[in-house]
Amino acid sequence: MAVAVAGVLVAAGAITYAVAEDGGSDGTPSAGSADAGFARDMAVHHQQAVEMSYIVRDRTKDVEVRRLAYDIAQTQANQRGMLLGWLDLWGLPKVSADPPMTWMDMGDMPSAGEGSLMPGMATDAEMKRLGTLNGRQAEVFYLQLMTDHHQGGIHMAKGCVDKCAVGVEKRLAQGMVDAQQSEIDLMAGMLKERGAKPRS
DSSP: HHHHHHHHHHHHHHHHHHGGGGGGGBBBTTTSSSHHHHHHHHHHHHHHHHHHHHHHHHOOOHHHHHHHHHHHHHHHHHHHHHHHHHHHTTOOOSOSOTTTTTOOOOGGOOHHHHHHHHSSSSOHHHHHTTTTTOOOHHHHHHHHHHHHHHHHHHHHHHHHHHHHHHHHHHHHHHHHHHHHHHHHHHHHHHHHHTTOOOOO
């Protein structure tokens, strides 16, 4: 197990440092670029998914939901580390004074819910509610929240595929699109098994 984890970390480091050799035509992205904007915003987006997954892990004993939550938490924590690592390599701030999503045309984006920072993100009230539920109620609400979260994340990742200049970041974004769509399909089936549906 330790060897496998070490292998993943080495691979992640290799991808991170490959960015230094894989910049756009101008070399290092600017602070206002789509590359930097996506890295900053998706790092925040991913952090909430990690938090949400750890909450539900402690609210249910269902093996299937706990396994999904663990997979999402680990994957998105690793990707978040890469995104923040790239900002470090580029010498760019991890926080911007600009509102979230200014790097992307919001015309085709799902709207952010009231009290949420970006499309798909749960509100503070929804996160608190998740922490009060147990068993099947927690499972259903988590699956609904994470489905919305992935839908917003897919739109953001597609924006990077279209607008980012750094090749390895574009490839990571496309990987997010593919993986999160697969998880949306999985979660739809899990909701159906629990007599529920996605919220949107």
